[in-house]
Amino acid sequence: MNANYDVVVIGGGHNGLVNAAYLARAGKKVLVLERRHVLGGAAVTEEIFPGFKFSVASYVVSLLRPEIIRELDLPRHGMEVLPLDGTFTPMPDGDYLWRVNDHAKTRREITRHSRLDAEAYDEYGKAMVEMGRFVKPILGMTAPDPASLTLRGLSDLLSLARRFKRLPSNDKYNQVQLMTMSAADFLDQWFETDVLKATMSASGIIGTFLGVRSPGTAYVLLHHYMGEIDGAFRSWGLVRGGTGAISNAIAEAAREAGAEIRTEAPTARISVANGQATGVVLENGDEITANVVSSSVDPRLTFIRMVGAENLPGDFVEDINRYKFRGSSGKVNLALDALPDFTCLPGAGPHLRGAISISPSVEYMERAYDDAKYGRFSRRPYIDIVIPSLTDPSIAPPGKHVMSCFVQYAPYHLKDGTWDEKREKFGDTVIDTLAEYAPNLRDIILHRQVLTPLDIERRFGLSEGNIFQGELTLEQLFFLRPAPGWAQYKTPIRRLYMCGSATHPGGGIMGAPGLNAAKKILREWKS
């Protein structure tokens, strides 16, 4: 067959770009197709208001695999990670909890709340790092298929079992608990300070349609502990120029390796002949032929919209239809004239340079979820805030600031009304909540952008606005992501692969799905 390209990659998000970069480096002729005018998918920087650059969706980085940074030489292509120091949690009673990277300082701060917790905090950190080390190699492997084990899958599973066996006894039990418990229950075993537990449990629910007391959320805690910057576990960072700079750096690496990247080139269909992918058709009618099609968009778009149910086995279509997205979060981006002033810790101190977390108590978090369960956005939501302009002044006019608020819960499926009707009300709720802690906020807002899950779906092509391309729950992880039997980046259509966050090991700016899929494609390369 005389195809235009060796590989066409659908979607220019960070995973699609990583996938393309690795394939191009292996000498393949690669084309990346991006629907929007900018690259990056949800890892994107946009100048929403003149002079203010926003990491519109994803806003912090930590999980990006170090081997990708190294092998694609991303710093040379312009990626610079800036430290994000600490988490500041204001409380309604006028107190606060402020954890920073400086160990002694954090210890003193936690001691202020509870001496016991200060001691447990060290132990907890050590245990989680151990757990993270155990899980880390799993991220780089193709999930074995337990229902039809190949030699490779079997040896992977055995080595996993052996490593589990070698874990110290305590860690073994921790690991089992982590897989099954709720974040709140898990943390209850370690700590007594409510606000500490609440803030930490937040990592367990980000991007999921679960509450901090829902079983299974402890695992997501770990997912967020696997971040690594410069070899240091559990460090979060910002990227100079916003998260879009990551995508641009990966795109540069891909281009350097010979990949071609087209923006404003939305894919309409994946061409299939005799059960085999032969290329794609763009929305403008252009046909592009390719030996292999690699899709980084989510399975609903890939299979139901682009391949078509009629070209797929019925069982598989059923599995894809029941794959859960259920977006649960929104984003409010603010352009500020000045810095917010928190009642409990006034002034423009270093506490504003880290993450600011509105998570004053475990009950507050669970109540926020209660609203979502019954189809309403939280009346008092959990909010995770960063003010990146404090660390990277290049993204806002002098003296002005950019404030990025991740808000949960905002269920995609509302019980009453539509998101188009409720968008501004949702934005008001977020501002009202924040103003309870920083009353000057209302007066310093120059512009406001509210992204509901519906907007996230429309803008970024993430079905139901799920930021991870599908929930990170146990029944959708590892060898079950995205569908049982199809967790190895392959699909029922020959020469069609998946390389997005809907494959193992899942979402976040990690790049692992794109990398793992590229390896798989190269291993199976014929023709």
Place this chain on the structure above:
Amino acid sequence: MVSRGARVVIVGAGHNGLVAACYLAKAGLAPLVLERREVVGGVAVTEEFHRGFLCPAVLHGAGPLLPKIAAELQLEKHGLSMIPSDVRVLALDPDGPSLRIYDDSARTAMELTRLSARDAKTYAAFHSSFEQLGRALAPVLSMTPPDVDDLSTADYLNLGKLGLNFRSLDKKDAYRLLRWGPMAVADLVTEWFETDLLCATIAARGIFGASAGPWSAGTSVGLLLQAAMDGQVTAPGSAPKGGIGAISFGRRCDDPHRRSCCRNSCKGRRSGRRGPGRRGRGRRECGHFQRRSQRNFTEAG
């Protein structure tokens, strides 16, 4: 380790304590069961809470009692008689028709046609899938959980048996087992059925006794465990004659060499201490358990 005829003290004469006593006695040991209350049974107890009214005080279903144990301890011979019921659950709906779930899945499917033709059709597949999974999981119920720190040969054997069972499952069912284990029961049932009443009735099994709602992950386990017991997803509707207490009450060991005995504390008497020759019958052989009335039984203690 423990020699024949050795004394073993069992604290608590709930149904588990009693089952343990029976098996130990059968093996030739002489267990002594101590019970704080004046009746044995723990939560599996029938009490006359109002004159003339015997009520299963806490648990009222005999669902989980393993048939193997009932057979091995010959509970029927000791007076346990189950009142069979082919209706497992009657689910009521304030606004619509009620729903009966039968032992027989075909009959349930027929019942369902009144509510939804689609659900009637899928029920058989749903039921048979659980039956398969239950069969594969059944060994879990009677095995000692393996010690992950130090697996013994028996642990390896048990795990191997489970592994083989898993391999023998149809591929589709194998995936189902892996997916359903960690799932919220509400998600599981709504994948199959559209009738809210049916979904809720089945989901109820998943949250029974749990501090979790049907939308909590992991609640599907309740269904899988029920399936491991009898291949069904709802609790059985049959009940012991005389209330649940009959299970605890009727249990005794028939071994002529039995040395097992059970002691109840009575008012004013300190439990757990065996005064030699107290009223000359400080202990009472299990075989002498009488099932006349609780009053008799208490006095006998």
